Amino acid sequence: MDPIDLGTISEEDRSFEDFLAQICDRLGFDHAAYAGSNPINGTLHGHVTYPESWKRHYVRNGFHNIDPTLIAAGRSIAPVDWRRLERDARFHRVFRDAHDFGIADRGMTVPVRGPFGEVGMLSVTRDCTPSDWDDFLPTVIADLQAAAVHLHDTVMRSDVLSRALRFPALSLRELEILQWTAAGKSQQDIGDILSISHRTVEVHLRSAREKLYSLTTPQAVGRAIGLGLIQPR
Incomplete structure (x- = not known):
């Protein structure tokens, strides 16, 4: 898939990033990211709270093609705890670099599937110990899933092609x-x-x-x- 340039986002896209920031503030995550794939035009919508330097590095290195969080969630109907990811070369390639940008590998991706084959994925990270993560996650998972559905629906409604798909x-x-x-x-x-x-x-x-x-x-x-x-x- 071809990524939409994350450095040239509209005011409408800013509202998506504001919503992600609110998720982090309200639920206690460090970062949140949304990726939505459209199977018709082959685009990948990206909205994130990560630092600009990491966004540029991520796109420049084509990490959207190997990111294990996206690959696993794209094959799942249930939330994917990153601890379940295989520690293979792709994982180490992405998260070794992410660590250099201060991004933890403790996180979860919630997939949302639409009626026309599109998939939205809300990812969140939190820098904490495994035991803290085990205690924390059950307290926010319901809100996180509801946020993922809301965000995906909003993003897809904002896309011209998605409106054409629906109407x-x-x-x-x-x-x-x-x-x-x-x-x-x-x-x-x-x-x-x-x-x-x-x-x-x-x-x-x-x-x-x-x-x-x-x-x-x-x-x-x-x-x-x-x-x-x-x-x-």
Whole structure:
């Protein structure tokens, strides 16, 4: 994935960093970071409270491609305690450098999965002993998970492509054909009803599938119903 330049963030992005700072202040973490991957355009949204020097170093070295916290969380549906991470070459490469910037390897990443395949990950760090971490984590995990969901939803709503994913611009004909498909009509039936060829029906269905990022027509129908674009029959 290509990272969005973390050094050129808008005022809207500043509000995300303010929210991360509030998480740290309220829950008692040293740093917080959000990474959100969009599977359609292949971008990685980054919002962090880390020092600018670490942000530049992280991006310049392409750590988003090897960061074990992101890789593990991207494969999990449950929060990932960094103590569970394998101490392999990637771990030592990232955290050896992070240590030089004053960033601890005691932390957790909470993954959030969206309806279109996007994944958000909220990571937090706290410099403390293992026993202190064991006592501390249960007191904040519920709030941390709620914050991760809220932040991911807010970030994804702010992204132009994500808005397009949620509100795809289907034509009236495409919606009409999806509606008849939801009613159980075949392509031939729909062609007869609308006085168009069944091949034209397929062209519109193919376009609707692409706009809804669906592999199959039933999946497209399901997503259209879920978005309120058509009604179930």
